[in-house]
Amino acid sequence: MTSISASARIHPSSVIEDGAVIGDNVTIGPFCYVGPKVVLGEGTELLAHAVVTGRTTIGAYGKIFSNAVIGGDPQSVHHTGEETTLDVGDHCTMREGVTINCGTVEGGGRTVVGNHNLFLANSHVAHDCQLGSHIILSNNVMLAGHVKIDDRAILGGGCAVHQFTRIGRQAFIGGLSACSYDLIPYGMLNGNPGLLGGLNVVGMTRAGIDRATIHRVRKAYKALFDEEGAIREKASAIRDEFADCKEAMEVLDFIAADSDRALSSPFRGKS
Template sequence: MSTIAGSARIHAMAVVEDGAVIGEGVSVGPFCHVGPKVVLHDNAELLAHVVVTGRTEIGKGTRIFPMAVIGGDPQSVHHGGEETTLTVGENCTIREGVTMNTGTADFGGKTIVGDNNLFLANSHVAHDCRVGNHVIMSNNVMLAGHVTIEDRVILGGGSAVHQFTRVGRQAFVGGLSAVSYDVIPYGMLNGNPGLLGGLNVVGMTRAGIDRAVIHTVRRAYKAIFEGSGSIRDNAAAIRDEYADCEPVMQILDFIAAESDRALSSPTRGQKG
């Protein structure tokens, strides 16, 4: 039997299956379909023609626009019908035609989306992805399975992120870019193949990072990507020098972490 709060508004032409949990102030518009294992937290809103299915949890204040399908089975040949999950955080805006899938059993079975994110029309979050907070995915952005998107990343329209790739905090990916390799925090990547073109200085400035700190990060970036050694060796060599600069340390920790993908650079993947 469904648990529906007294202040929830369910349109007469919506379907809420037995077992769903509907919080206070939730609005479910016409022709929406809410599955039996769905939880809609307080003040969530499904406008119209929205499908929320699977074992899916939608956070407080999140708004979902028409034709979105949230919590569908993972698009993976390895999925055998296991019960996996999708969690979407608070105050997200999920625009028309967005799709988000649950996880796969072989990799923990969880797709996790954070708070205060904006997903523009027809963007896609695949199985086992981890999306942070304050992320913007523009129209038609595609995340393959197992992608990690850290906080405050902006992904330009039509960009595609390869499976198992990481995109670091406050990086910027230009429209129609192919993200085949990990992108460092505060990095700026453009093109197909995607090449690292420097730092997201505009984003750093808007975030209130001091100009002197930005100049420090620029010096570190140059040492990492223009030094005589490999990227990882160059990064390790400057760790002590930049120990008191948090953004640089975030970049160095990102580079040092284990990953299934190589690191994007100004030249990796470039032909010729």
């Protein structure tokens, strides 16, 4: 049975399917569609022609703009109609034309989006992606399936991310870039093919990381990428040297983790 809070404001032209849960102070504009297995958290707002479908939960104070489709079936040839989910956290904004798909059974059945994320117009989050919080996807960003993005990463307009790729915390990807391999925390990637071009020092500074720490992370970066040899072996060799620097260890732990993709570097993809 549908549960609609008495404080919700719903335009009469919108369709709310039986079974939907509409929280306190939700606003639903004209010509919207809310599916029967959708939960809209307190204070969420749907602008005209927004669609929320599938087994989808939207946290508190989300804002979904016109022509966005949130919770649609995964775009996977392996999906045969199984019931999977999409969970979106609090204070997420999805601008015009954004699409975020539910998971697939093969990928664990769940797409997850954290809190305070901003998805600009026509960006796409595919099935089974796992996104942290305070992430920005600029216009027309394309995430393939199973992508994992850690907190505070920023992806520039029109960039594309290969399936199963990991993007570390506070990484930055330039507009129109192709991210085909894992991108370390604080890394900057540009171009097609995407090349690692140093550290996101501006973002680190804005996040309150002090100059001395930035220099330590830069030293670790140079040891990893300015010297010949296998990156994972070098990362293991310098762990003791940087054990006192949380941010540098975050980079080394990211490199050491199991992954389906190789690591982005300043050289990979160059002819």
